[in-house]
Amino acid sequence: MADIQIYNTLSRKKELFKPLKAGEVSMYHCGPTVYDYAHIGNLRSYVFADILRRTFEYNFYKVNQVINITDVGHLVSDSDEGEDKMTKALKRENKTLSLESMRDIGTFYFGKFVDDLKQLNIKQPNIFPRATDHVADSIEVIQVLEKKAYAYVTSDGVYFDTSKFPAYGKLGNIPIENQKEGTRVSINKEKRNPSDFALWKFDAKLGWQSPWGNGFPGWHIECSAMSRKYLGQPFDIHTGGIDHIPVHHNNEIAQSECAYGTLLANYWMHNAFITMNNGKMAKSAGGFITLEALTEESISPLGYRYWLLTAHYRSPVNFSFEAVRGAQNALIRLMTTVSSYPEGGSPIQAYIERFGAYINDDLDMPQAVALAWELIKDSSSSDADKRATLVQFDRVFGLKLDSVPRPPAEHIPAEIQVLAEAREEARKEKDWEKADALRMEIESRGFTINDTPDGIVVKEI
Numbered sequence: 001m002a003d004i005q006i007y008n009t010l011s012r013k014k015e016l017f018k019p020l021k022a023g024e025v026s027m028y029h030c031g032p033t034v035y036d037y038a039h040i041g042n043l044r045s046y047v048f049a050d051i052l053r054r055t056f057e058y059n060f061y062k063v064n065q066v067i068n069i070t071d072v073g074h075l076v077s078d079s080d081e082g083e084d085k086m087t088k089a090l091k092r093e094n095k096t097l098s099l100e101s102m103r104d105i106g107t108f109y110f111g112k113f114v115d116d117l118k119q120l121n122i123k124q125p126n127i128f129p130r131a132t133d134h135v136a137d138s139i140e141v142i143q144v145l146e147k148k149a150y151a152y153v154t155s156d157g158v159y160f161d162t163s164k165f166p167a168y169g170k171l172g173n174i175p176i177e178n179q180k181e182g183t184r185v186s187i188n189k190e191k192r193n194p195s196d197f198a199l200w201k202f203d204a205k206l207g208w209q210s211p212w213g214n215g216f217p218g219w220h221i222e223c224s225a226m227s228r229k230y231l232g233q234p235f236d237i238h239t240g241g242i243d244h245i246p247v248h249h250n251n252e253i254a255q256s257e258c259a260y261g262t263l264l265a266n267y268w269m270h271n272a273f274i275t276m277n278n279g280k281m282a283k284s285a286g287g288f289i290t291l292e293a294l295t296e297e298s299i300s301p302l303g304y305r306y307w308l309l310t311a312h313y314r315s316p317v318n319f320s321f322e323a324v325r326g327a328q329n330a331l332i333r334l335m336t337t338v339s340s341y342p343e344g345g346s347p348i349q350a351y352i353e354r355f356g357a358y359i360n361d362d363l364d365m366p367q368a369v370a371l372a373w374e375l376i377k378d379s380s381s382s383d384a385d386k387r388a389t390l391v392q393f394d395r396v397f398g399l400k401l402d403s404v405p406r407p408p409a410e411h412i413p414a415e416i417q418v419l420a421e422a423r424e425e426a427r428k429e430k431d432w433e434k435a436d437a438l439r440m441e442i443e444s445r446g447f448t449i450n451d452t453p454d455g456i457v458v459k460e461i
């Protein structure tokens with residue numbers, strides 16, 4: 001098996017990946033809080049996870065992959081104050097405050113999330129465990145922590161005593177002073193240390209029974225409980241966005257390592273943020289862009305995926321419609337070129353070797369994409385061999401380069417082509433409402449779309 005180097009946030013350097021079990025890799029990706037649609041910044045985390053998975057599969061590893069679904073307990077801020085995000089969603093959507101309606105909201109946005117992953121051609125993980133299905137597992141971890149005197153009870157919940165874990169903050173080398181409360185939130189006087197965090201929050205009216213009283217598991221505990229349940233402890237790789245390093249991931253580490261006395265994960269990998277106007281992409285800042293909003297701007301999910309591949313996962317990138325549209329045009333050129341090449345060739349070894357070296361060097365996708373273009377321009381290779389090579393690259397890119405049956409007709413603008421393809425996808429998924437909306441959109445731009453036995457035909461009106 002080829003060597004794979006990955007950047008480990010824990011050691012702050014690139015390391016040779018050594019699996020716990022030969023030929024296998026276990027990975028856990030912090031999943032979405034399903035209180036709203038995912039924005040395209042969130043989705044970068046899962047495109048990154050997918051590229052990581054595909055890179056291991058390309059290297060003949062068997063992958064065991066978990067993406068959790070947070071449908072309870074994630075407060076609006078990283079401190080333990082404020083509202084739970086799911087409760088906030090119930091209020092926003094005028095639903096009754098009950099565990100059932102909370103579960104329903106979670107199910108709705110979970111479905112939308114899975115839809116987004118499909119559109120981005122992200123492979124499904126082995127399991128999407130939901131926090132609400134694992135409350136008993138979370139309680140079990142808290143009980144172990146309590147038995148070992150890492151947990152204490154206050155009037156509003158059960159807390160983890162960070163002073164008992166000397167390595168607290170080791171991920172990203174976060175100074176403990178940075179974890180202090182008081183700047184943004186009120187100080188909880190019952191906490192022994194400012195960096196202590198909730199394992200369980202009491203709620204007399206809503207919630208689950210526990211040995212300490214009715215309430216909710218804290219947000220961090222679910223990841224400790226579910227990763228251990230499905231992957232064991234330690235497992236190989238834990239990922240998430242960089243915002244999770246200081247609090248969420250250090251808290252996961254503290255809980256799991258104190259409860260069970262071994263590392264939680266051997267490697268920690270984090271993707272940088274997508275920014276907008278060089279600021280945070282967040283609903284409150286008005287920069288909440290969903291995949292659907294991209295489609296409305298004639299940008300297909302695969303166009304967005306291609307744009308992500310042109311930046312390294314550890315580089316922050318600033319989103320603009322123009323930039324992603326430019327990437328989409330490049331993708332259309334790439335697809336058109338591949339589909340114009342004949343089948344029946346063989347992968348070109350020199351290119352395959354270079355491709356392997358790039359992806360195995362901490363997922364250097366920008367270099368790998370540049371290599372695809374270099375190959376297209378290489379006049380010393382046959383078109384059939386180029387096609388076979390690019391199709392092999394696409395096992396990692398996941399851009400569906402080999403599933404373009406026809407090049408787009410010359411006189412049909414790229415954005416109409418993209419809309420027509422999105423409509424085809426919607427029809428395949430039997431999402432008639434979306435298919436009709438896309439047809440109307442195509443017509444409003446001066447084109448007709450007809451289904452014929454040979455496929456769809458798009459014409460100018």
Ligand code: AMP
Pocket residue numbers: 030031032033034040041042043044045239240241242243244271272273274275280281
């Ligand atoms: P959440 O639903 O808030 O738990 O976030 C889901 C994932 O998206 C986490 O891994 C976050 O770190 C990640 N994330 C949130 N915002 C961004 C962003 N603007 N760019 C990249 N990743 C993000």
Ligand code: ZN
Pocket residue numbers: 029030031223248252
């Ligand atoms: Zn997590």
